[in-house]
Amino acid sequence: MTTTSATSVSDTGTGHATVPAHEDGRDGASVTGDKRRFILPLGPSLERRRLQIYLSLTAFDALGIAIAFLSVGLTLTRVDDRNILANLVLLFIPVFWTIALSLRLYSVRALISSRFAQVRVVYSVFGAVTALIFMAYLAHSPLAIGRLSMGFNVLAAVIVLASIRTLVRPLILRRCGPTVENVLIIDDGGASVRVPGAWIVQAHEHNLKPDFCDPHMLDRLGLFMTNMDRVLVSCAPERRAAWAMIFKGSNVSGEIVDPDVYSLGVVGARRSHSFGTLIVSVGPLSLQDRAVKRGMDITAAGCALLFLLPLLITVAIVIRLEDKGPVFFRQQRQGRNNRLFWIYKFRSMSALRLDQAGARSASRDDDRITRIGQIIRRTSIDELPQLINVLRGDMSLVGPRPHAIGSLAGNKRFWEVDPRYLLRHSLKPGLTGLAQVRGLRGATDTETDLTYRLQADLEYLDGWTVLRDLKIILGTIRVLVHEKAY
Structure with a gap:
């Protein structure tokens, strides 16, 4: 942010007041005692600059699409088809703009995050192609272009538009x-708040009060808030209502800091109508995401069971022959919504020494494990019957691993070590998970063993995607045979 030197003006005056200068830093810019001073408003309007960048990006995108399509077209299409290609460009650009706007390609977040912008570029290009195909079908349009040529056009457009976002990044940072x-934090005696790049003003040093009965004070507050996109106030609870009234009468996004929210x-x-609530939990997956994940589970688990059927039958026969005991081991585990379900595994321990509660974790030289049990545990084959749990809907292919109810970390129950352990139950438990891919498996001899696994599970809960599940499934193949698989 730029600074302007000025002579001191009384803090109680109106109009162009001055406040001490600041230096930009990671924890915000503090407007406190310094000999250099600014003229209010604190910063230039970034809204106008953002609008200029949005308009520039729309023009660059149109130019980029034209360059991508025409460069490919001049190479791959026949001379007779080039007029068709030119018409396609003229149709594609407005459709792309419309979809890009709906996908927030021209938004503050897209300016801040290059990755977000580039992902939205891909969605917008493919969305525009889909919309054009649908429109051409409905209109019985004679407009036609070869599939190969169209595919290269789309690929070239994605590359060019994504490159534009990278090239304009320095311009965005400079402007x-x-x-x-522009973010302003008014510290009125509340909890300490830090936002990178924000202006921080101490209310008592600049005589700022939420007095909506004083026109001069309102004018003064308005001067501080001029050109601010967000204004945060940290104050005592009894002053929140007054600050809220100030914000409601200001042309600004006003926020009141409440430590309880965090x-x-x-x-x-x-x-x-008569009360307000704080929403502290929502389902981690939307209906659409749950449908996609369930479809993946049914398809993959069904195919895996059919493919592995000879192996499963062979293992079942060997287990039965070894000690005449049951083939499967069933144990109650806690799943989604904290509901208990029966998990299936191939029995790997002596039928007379099974631990239904799971109070004792298996160890490397556990005397309860049978000979076939040692083999199927080290190769993770004992877990394969859980594909049945996946088909039943008790489990998913990927998710936090379900633990036995009596499991201990050191000498504590898992939820006693960290209350966040219960957050794992917001999703279906998984046949594999992020913790398993990272090698975090085996006995939880110490509280630290659980902490590492819990951190991986919470990371998985933070944002589900199909791609992440596929990566975890592929990563699991590498750790099927593991030194901690006992």
Whole structure:
């Protein structure tokens, strides 16, 4: 942010007041005692600059699409088809703009995150292609172009538009800064708050009060808030209502800091007719995501059972022949919504020494394990019957591994070590998971063993994608035989 030197003006005056200068830093820019001073407003309007960048990007995108399509077209299409290609470009650009706007390709987040912008570029290009195909079908349009040529056009457009986002990144940083927004924090005696690149103003040093009955104070507050995209106030609970009234009358996004929001893990708020609530939990997956994940589970588990059927029958026969005991071991585990279910495994321990509660974890030289049990545990074959659990809907292919109810970390129950352990039950437990891919398996002899696994599980819960599940499934193949598989 730029600074402007000025002579001191009384803090109680109106109009262009001055406040001490700041230096940009990672923890925000503090407007406190310094001999250099600024003229209010604190910073230039970034809204106008963002609009200029959005307009520039739309023009660059149109140019990029034209270059991508025409460069490929001049190479791959016949001379007679080049007029068709030119018409396609003229149709493609407005459709792309429309879909890009709906996908927030021209948004603050897209300016901040290059990865977000590039992903949205891919979605927008393929969305535009799909929309054009659908429109051409409905209109019985004679417009036609070869599939190979169209495929290269789309690929070239994605590459060019993604490259544009990389090339304009320095311009965005120079024009709008790393946060792309002006953020003001007013410290009115509340909890300490730090936002990278924000302006921090001490209310008592600049005589700022939420007095909506004083026109001069309102004018002064408005001067501080000028050109700010977000204003946060940290104050005592009894002053929140007054600050809220100030914000409601200001043309600004106003926020009041509440430490409980962080400590409770609040994800939103809801206002009813006579009361308000803080939303502290929501399902980690949407209906669409659950449908996709369930479809993957049924397809993969069904195919795996058919493919592995000879192996499963062979293992079952050998287990039965060794000590005449049952083939399967069943144990109650806790699944999604904290509901108990019966998990299936090939029995790997002596039929007379089974541990239904799971109070004792298996060890490397465990005397309860049978000869065939040693083999199937080290190769993870004993877990294969859980494909039945996947088909039944008790489990998923990928998710936090379900633990026995009596399991201990050191001498404590898992939830006693860390209450966040219960968060794992917001998803179906998995046949494999992020912790298993990272080699975090085997006995939990210490509390640290559980902590590492829990951290991996919480990381998985943070954001589900099909690609992440596929990576975990492929990664599991590498750790089927593992030194801690006993």
